[in-house]
Amino acid sequence: MKIIVCIKQVPDTTEVKINPETGILLREGVPSIINPYDLHAIEAGLQIRERVQGNVTVITMGPPQAETALRDALAMGADDAILLTDKAFAGSDTWATSYVLSMAIKKLGADLIICGKQAIDGDTAQVGPETAEFLDIPHISYVRKIEEVTENSVRVQRMMDEGYDIVESSLPVLLTVLRELNEPRLPSLKAKIAAKKAVIKKWASSDINVDNNKIGIKGSPTRVKNIFTPEARADRIILNGTLEEQVDKLAKELRELKCL
Amino acid sequence: MPIVVNLNKCKGCEECIASCPYDAIEIKEGKASINEYCNFCKTCLSVCPEGAIEEIEGKFFIPETSSIGNYRGVLIFAEQREDKISPVTYELLGVGRRLADDLNVELSAALFGASEKEAEELIRWGADKIYFCDDPVFKQFNDEPYARLLSLIIETYKPEIVIAGATPIGRSFIPRVAARLGTGLTADCTSLSIDRETRNLLQVRPAFGGNIMATILCPNHRPQMATVRPRVMKRGEYKKDKKGEIIYIRADNIPFRTKVIDTIKEVSNITVNLQEADVIVSGGRGLGNAKGFELLKELAVLLGGTIGASRAAVDEGWISYIHQVGQTGRTVCPKIYIACGISGAVQHIVGMQSSDIIIAINKNPEAPIFNIANYGIVGDLYEVIPLFIRKIKEVKAISS
Ligand SMILES: Cc1cc2nc3c(=O)[nH]c(=O)nc-3n(C[C@H](O)[C@H](O)[C@H](O)COP(=O)(O)OP(=O)(O)OC[C@H]3O[C@@H](n4cnc5c(N)ncnc54)[C@H](O)[C@@H]3O)c2cc1C
Ligand SMILES: Nc1ncnc2c1ncn2[C@@H]1O[C@H](COP(=O)(O)O)[C@@H](O)[C@H]1O
Numbered sequence: 001m002k003i004i005v006c007i008k009q010v011p012d013t014t015e016v017k018i019n020p021e022t023g024i025l026l027r028e029g030v031p032s033i034i035n036p037y038d039l040h041a042i043e044a045g046l047q048i049r050e051r052v053q054g055n056v057t058v059i060t061m062g063p064p065q066a067e068t069a070l071r072d073a074l075a076m077g078a079d080d081a082i083l084l085t086d087k088a089f090a091g092s093d094t095w096a097t098s099y100v101l102s103m104a105i106k107k108l109g110a111d112l113i114i115c116g117k118q119a120i121d122g123d124t125a126q127v128g129p130e131t132a133e134f135l136d137i138p139h140i141s142y143v144r145k146i147e148e149v150t151e152n153s154v155r156v157q158r159m160m161d162e163g164y165d166i167v168e169s170s171l172p173v174l175l176t177v178l179r180e181l182n183e184p185r186l187p188s189l190k191a192k193i194a195a196k197k198a199v200i201k202k203w204a205s206s207d208i209n210v211d212n213n214k215i216g217i218k219g220s221p222t223r224v225k226n227i228f229t230p231e232a233r234a235d236r237i238i239l240n241g242t243l244e245e246q247v248d249k250l251a252k253e254l255r256e257l258k259c260l
Numbered sequence: 261m262p263i264v265v266n267l268n269k270c271k272g273c274e275e276c277i278a279s280c281p282y283d284a285i286e287i288k289e290g291k292a293s294i295n296e297y298c299n300f301c302k303t304c305l306s307v308c309p310e311g312a313i314e315e316i317e318g319k320f321f322i323p324e325t326s327s328i329g330n331y332r333g334v335l336i337f338a339e340q341r342e343d344k345i346s347p348v349t350y351e352l353l354g355v356g357r358r359l360a361d362d363l364n365v366e367l368s369a370a371l372f373g374a375s376e377k378e379a380e381e382l383i384r385w386g387a388d389k390i391y392f393c394d395d396p397v398f399k400q401f402n403d404e405p406y407a408r409l410l411s412l413i414i415e416t417y418k419p420e421i422v423i424a425g426a427t428p429i430g431r432s433f434i435p436r437v438a439a440r441l442g443t444g445l446t447a448d449c450t451s452l453s454i455d456r457e458t459r460n461l462l463q464v465r466p467a468f469g470g471n472i473m474a475t476i477l478c479p480n481h482r483p484q485m486a487t488v489r490p491r492v493m494k495r496g497e498y499k500k501d502k503k504g505e506i507i508y509i510r511a512d513n514i515p516f517r518t519k520v521i522d523t524i525k526e527v528s529n530i531t532v533n534l535q536e537a538d539v540i541v542s543g544g545r546g547l548g549n550a551k552g553f554e555l556l557k558e559l560a561v562l563l564g565g566t567i568g569a570s571r572a573a574v575d576e577g578w579i580s581y582i583h584q585v586g587q588t589g590r591t592v593c594p595k596i597y598i599a600c601g602i603s604g605a606v607q608h609i610v611g612m613q614s615s616d617i618i619i620a621i622n623k624n625p626e627a628p629i630f631n632i633a634n635y636g637i638v639g640d641l642y643e644v645i646p647l648f649i650r651k652i653k654e655v656k657a658i659s660s
Contacts, residue, residue: 095445124447126431126445130445159428161427167520180581217300220444227473237634243644250648253635
């Protein structure tokens with residue numbers, strides 16, 4: 001079985017701080033990591049490879065530095081890694097990114113494609129389903145458990161608002177996965193060293209036959225108009241006095257607001 | 261459009277370097293320089309004290325403006341589960357009505373599954389026209405048939421704006437529709453408005469875990485598509501005798517390769533849906549153990565509310581995932597949100613910051629949760645909450 005895992009390198013947003021005076025994002029010293037959801041996607045690929053025979057190829061579209069993310073994936077146990085990198089890809093929105101990924105996947109051929117549910121820098125959760133549509137294959141989102149994989153089908157649990165659905169699909173199919181799916185393995189030191197030396201294939205736009213009008217900032221339907229910081233709440237009250245007094249005040253306020 | 265540094269203005273102060281989320285700015289020969297890692301996120305534009313970083317307008321796009329004029333009207337996707345309209349649909353009708361009125365166009369809704377009676381309700385909630393298909397294929401949510409039929413309706417009736425709920429259903433199949441139609445899609449918007457000059461939709465959404473907000477445009481493609489975060493927009497107005505038209509859509513030869521075999525509801529001992537509740541009492545790692553939720557439950561029941569949790573509490577296994585609030589849990593917007601023993605990490609805050617009233621109980625006065633709380637009590641929750649419960653009981657006894 002040919003398995004492709006799509007990963008993205010992202011700034012570790014949990015470490016991003018805001019300058020309280022200017023309200024600007026401070027990124028100094030914030031490490032770049034593999035999007036946390038994508039670690040679970042890699043793990044899922046590796047586990048399926050262990051169950052049915054096959055190989056796992058990890059791909060990412062990004063700047064040259066995204067190579068480190070691919071090396072981390074190789075250290076976890078992926079068989080192969082490809083970096084889609086080209087100045088012409090820069091500024092791609094989810095539509096253009098999905099188009100590029102789908103063209104690379106077409107070239108590679110795949111039975112199963114696994115993505116994370118969403119990337120923590122943009123939180124769009126769009127690249128998986130859009131890629132599936134470009135490939136004209138089905139997809140299943142929010143996979144929390146993979147119940148069965150055979151040579152030509154999968155059965156999974158898909159998380160919904162009030163529980164979950166059990167969904168079956170023919171192959172090829174694209175899955176987007178949640179964090180409760182599995183526990184990503186940690187690479188051994190030996191695997192890390194080997195991954196450091198591995199050769200990573202680099203593909204540019206010409207290698208995957210993309211239409212240059214559909215990629216990068218030029219091919220992206222959406223535009224960022226501006227960026228701003230959310231306003232802090234203006235109506236803050238830190239209560240004081242003894243706990244008893246504070247609770248009294250709170251109950252009084254709530255009563256005035258007709259909440260009690 | 262490309263971001264450039266005006267070398268005449270740049271003084272090499274390096275302020276911009278730390279602001280860039282993508283490490284795309286370097287100093288070259290004493291001046292800032294933007295390299296190929298630039299994602300055009302524009303964070304740097306507002307940082308530069310000299311105003312030396314600029315966005316240059318360029319003719320990069322192949323404008324499809326010729327066909328843009330053919331698109332008219334606002335379409336919402338009316339989500340249903342088990343034949344009942346989902347709550348987010350009423351919010352979509354609210355915001356959709358406002359956008360349609362601003363543009364002076366019709367508001368339509370696409371309803372797959374459910375019944376004609378529900379379709380009529382949508383009209384009373386603000387829609388002028390309903391595209392209704394009750395083929396049994398749509399009874400249960402399934403991405404491919406949903407994406408196919410909605411695409412077909414959009415191609416036929418050409419609305420300029422299409423909005424859907426940022427629910428598990430909307431976030432899963434709407435991207436397929438956008439990919440299919442070759443147009444842009446903005447996820448999880450918290451505000452939508454019209455730029456009257458261009459008729460463009462201004463789509464505001466959080467990025468970087470809610471640390472910053474971005475306004476997104478889709479200037480040269482139609483329709484402009486967005487998913488809208490539940491419980492952020494106000495419901496429309498219900499008018500008992502509003503009239504509208506129902507257009508019956510047939511779904512012939514809609515292919516699908518995935519099959520929903522079963523739908524399982526997860527029962528929690530608290531049945532109230534988080535996204536419906538008026539009051540949410542939420543617990544974090546500060547509870548210390550699973551039993552702490554018993555105390556929160558007592559408070560919640562007293563206030564007629566339900567229980568939420570931070571991810572830390574869920575990860576500890578004290579409470580099930582369906583209670584999780586935040587970036588990777590639910591977005592909630594109750595009248596009162598009481599955060600107990602929750603530090604207020606951005607990933608938690610993005611899920612509850614639009615609550616009407618936020619009350620924080622935390623023993624650490626420096627906890628960031630106090631930055632967004634309307635009322636903050638610094639203290640041990642195991643002392644504060646029993647006092648609060650007693651107080652509420654007193655108040656209730658007096659008023660009854
Ligand atoms: C990609 C990603 C997604 C995430 N998504 C989410 C999400 O959806 N939702 C979410 O909640 N988190 C999410 N997180 C985790 C988030 O970053 C925080 O780790 C988490 O919210 C912390 O939970 P907490 O506030 O309960 O715990 P802590 O940060 O450990 O805070 C506990 C607080 O309790 C206080 N306390 C302790 N004892 C008492 C007492 N007796 N009385 C009163 N106060 C007390 C402490 O002062 C402290 O402030 C995510 C993280 C990542 C990386
Ligand atoms: N540039 C990229 N390269 C490879 N995979 C990506 C890229 N961007 C997004 N993905 C995949 O799509 C998922 C959802 O990302 P997003 O739609 O950006 O939230 C991620 O978890 C990845 O699996």
